[in-house]
Amino acid sequence: MSEVVNVIVAFAVIVFIVRWATSSNSDSGPTPADTLGFRPKNVTEDMLDTIGNMFPDIPRDNIRYDLLRTGSVETTTNKILERGFIEAPPPSYFTLYPRTLAPTPNNSAASGFSSSSSIKQPKDTLISRYNLQSRLKSEDTATIPDEDVGGKAKWEDTPEKREASLRERKERMILAARQRMLAAQKEKGNEA
DSSP states (O other): OHHHHHHHHHHHHHHHHHHHHHHHHHTTOOOHHHHHSSOOOOOOHHHHHHHHHHOTTSOHHHHHHHHHHHOOHHHHHHHHHHHSSOOOOOTTHHHHSOOOOOOOTTOHHHHTOOTTTSOOOOOOOHHHHTTOHHHHHHHSSSOOOHHHHSOOOOOOSSHHHHHHHHHHHHHHHHHHHHHHHHHHHHHHHHHO
């Protein structure tokens, strides 16, 4: 008889420990499903980047919220294409996922300064991106004829030569576009 009592006491202790352990987990706070009203799907940064690159004007929080609901890049993309927008997340969303700040070039928002009071960074120009400063000085006086600008490229034998030919054509197009822009600015200055 004493063995039966020991088994019952051991069983009761085990049940008490299991209930205590499971109840402490549920007391830690509401689950994401309780907060959002649906069971969120897994969302990766790649999914966010894919849609963010396709639709840069859609806020990242809206994209994340819709992906949490659908779990599919295709569904969210179709929704944006059909409607032109996706709805903003409810305030309860921001308790789980704090607002994301739009990345700024000099990170002025993170440092507490507004973007209007920050010092403007010089924009990256095509001339600096393609390192055409040396050619710019030599071709300022010479005008590039329109036939030579894009022109038809001849097929080269090796991929390296084709790449060099393409790069040269790009550079000529950039320099010709710059000359046209400067000429248009000069005409606008003469008119004013």
